[in-house]
Amino acid sequence: MEEYKRIFKQVTFSLLTIIMIFFIGIIGFMVLEGWDFFKAFYITAITLSTVGYGMPENISHATIIFDAILIFSGISVVLYLISSLTALFVEGDFKKIGGILRMMKRIENITNHYIVVGGGKTGKYIIDEFTKTKIPYIVIERDKEKINKLLEKNEYKDINYIIGDAKEEDILLKAKIYDAKGVLLTLPSDVDNLYISLTAKTLNPSLYIVSSATSSEEVRKLLYAGVDNVLLPPEITGKRMALMVSKPNVLSFIESTQMDFGETFGFAEIKIPENSWMVGKDFGELEISKTLDIIVMAIRRNGKARYNPKSNFKIKANDSLMVIGDQEDIERLRRFVIMAQV
Template sequence: MEEYRRIFKQITVSISIILIIFLVGIIGFMILEKWDFFTAFYITAITLSTVGYGMPDNISHATIIFDTILIFSGISVVLYLISSLTALLVEGDFNKIGGGLKMLKRIENIKDHYIVVGGGKTGKYIIDDFIKNNIPYIIIENDQNKIDKLIEKDEYKNINYIIGDAKDEDILFKAKITEAKGLLLTLPDDVDNLYISLTAKTLNPSLYVVSRANSSEELRKLLYAGVDNVILPPEITGKRMALMISKPNVLSFIESTQMDFGEEFGFAEIRIPENSWMVGKELGELELSRSLDIIVMAIRSKGKAQYNPKSNYKIKARDSLMVIGNNEDIEKLRRYVIMAEV
């Protein structure tokens, strides 16, 4: 937002200088020549615009000097304005203002969104996935340069972001922390992630928080602080490398599914609400694979996952269905589960 403040300040300063000079001209003519307001206003206008209509006869020498100073002031201001506006046009700042206003409008209307703290490499991968799956989000980034590098690319021109320190409560409120569903902490400093998670949970106790950590020791601290899930990049990298050696074909299959099946294929977690018509019914009764092009791979209930669930499994409120299949059908399933009855 600092960039927008700079642009608005530049425009405001230019307009303010014009108004001040105009006001000085009106007051000066009213004092020197005892003219009424409208006459002084008119003479000031034609003087600053340098239209060349001429001045009234029999004006004093003091007025001539004052008018000359006013003319040069007007020319200077006009040149300054032209150079400022030209700079704004050349640098594309007007487009930035337009884009910024649109973004502020989007943020104003956003709800049930996810807040991503950090717009670095990790944050970028998160944003890519959110954009692909139409998940509402707001990025909080302290470094304007990182955001500038992102929005240089067409695919990131319409990202939602706030420049500021996420440790500041005011910044979290600007990101609508009380209306957010989740918080993703990607900062390299574990202490920062810990502090932000504590602050965020205080402002929104129901917030689902995911954080990265650099060591298992910090992982425990984050979990004690109320973080719901912690990711260890070194652990993930190590397991991935081991899988490349021990089970290369399995890894190759997992990584190629998106490419093989295309953009219409995906994985999803469908949470069953308490008022869903599915609650109390057996999985086999639903016949999901017949009506929808999806497969239920697992059901997560009370923190435990049951893989390849049996057809006689009874669906409970707050269960999560882990499904794989056509994205359009996955969205249909999302709508089905929230219905009170069918």
Template sequence: MRESLALKMRRFTISLVIFILIVLIGTLGYTMLEDWSLLESLFFTLVTLSTVGYNLPESITSGTQMFTIILILSGITVVVYSLSTLTSFIIEGEMKNALEARKRMKKINNMKNHYIVVGAGKTGFFVCQNMIKEKKDFILLDKSEEKIHQFIQEINEEITYIVGDAKNENALLDAGIERANSVILTLPSDVDNLFAALTVKSIAPDINIISKVNDPESVKKLSYAGINKIVLESEISGNRLAYMATRPNIVSFLETIIHTPEKDLQLEEVKIPENSWIADKTLKEIALPDKVDLIVIAVRKKDNKSIFNPKASTKIEKDDVIIVLGEDSKIMKLKEIINKEDEDYEVKNQ
């Protein structure tokens, strides 16, 4: 996209500069040769270039006639090309597309900690749908502009996108890879996901990469490429089908929480910041259920070990992640409480 936009803007700029330059040369030339005013010289230059056919002044010198011939010969071809380029740029929508692309790039440049979804296919559709539902900032990256527009029509939402190949460093830089939170690879080919992951890691070695995989034999190869989490589609589908058959009520409950847009309950993970007042306190001391009426399902420690159904004596430390179940409004309140730095917050709010 970067090269395409630059090429369009370059053609537009060159055409405009050539046209202005010829008009300027013609105007100054007639001013010097015939001692006309700038307005008269500009008028005669435009008449000459447009080949409207006004009669030449009777007192015109042979030098001016020669200058006019050169202006006509050099100007007609150049000006016709310039005008046709400008007309094409405007009529064919290239100007609109370029302005829209510039607007998208401005928005992307202001994004931080966002997600990059690679691939405008079926899997990418569901990923983007969930990102929209969760109100997360994300960018869709695919090399087919036609496929992206079709994708946007299907999802029926305005989304930020980049037209480019994920195996191309420029496309990833356009998507703000150096400021992104995670990259989600949903390309249909395991090989494409592999090369995309290698390109991502060459630019941002520490970024989190999540990839789908079709062939179980490709799992190890993708792991070697530095992908943090790999989702085997056949395994996910098989487990889901089995659970729907053997534990339908559990599946129904989880789907209600995760997939229903107007759900009352939702699962959420909240990271404990370093300066939070609840750091180094036990769940009993914090008393989250009393403050926000939420259920603490688990605590994910810094060493990636999880404590399920934590006891009141479980200590919460900075950078821990607590997984809670509750209403959206109460989860928002929880985030506000956790981000408080004042150690006397509990006393002040009793």
């Protein structure tokens, strides 16, 4: 993106320089020869365009020298402009530039999004999940090559990204951190994740921050820095390997659900607002499974989950429905839940 901005600046500079030379030519001819504006304009035009109509007779030596300088200046700037435009066509690729402009427009309008810090292996999986579930996001990555590798693949051509260091406030502001819902830190350095979490929480205290960590010793530091949830990849990998040998069929079932039901199938948590019509109702009265093709696995209340809730379980405000089903049905349930009491 920075390369394209540089080329655009070159083109803009060239055009402004040509305009400036044009006006210098007009003023110069008016002063040296006493011509009126329109004649000076005409002579300047044929001089810079090098059409070869010829200069008027009996002009002064000073005018001849001025005209020569004007010709060489104009040719130099035009050649510079042509080289910049060639770079846009050959190096920049107008199609890619069009994609960047569309992305900048998306970022300008984005809100309630998540900021993914790091476009590496972990960041790629986050992008895949957010794209599938249609969760808005912006990736911050300082290594342009990692982004370029993603853009080479068709499925990542519409990702929202910013090239820069997330430790810098300006980069976080470009990612619209004040409008963001959360930050996901995937950098391999715990120190970097710690610093970014402190900066992000300072700018927007309401952010929900999730970070990875390389060791259990760093977990406490990240939590002190304002991180809401910390994941240890070695711990996750170890538990997964243990399940593969202790409960292989259960793990296989969990992993196969999305493949069996399709890409639109997934899990979701839907919070019940205080003015929802569901508040005060028994769970059985909701008849969610009859209305929508969704399974309510649990109801979360005060941090505790009530699995397979009974029909007489009373719904309260701020309860969360833990559901599994098609994304379209999940969105319908979200709208269904927020309907106010009559």
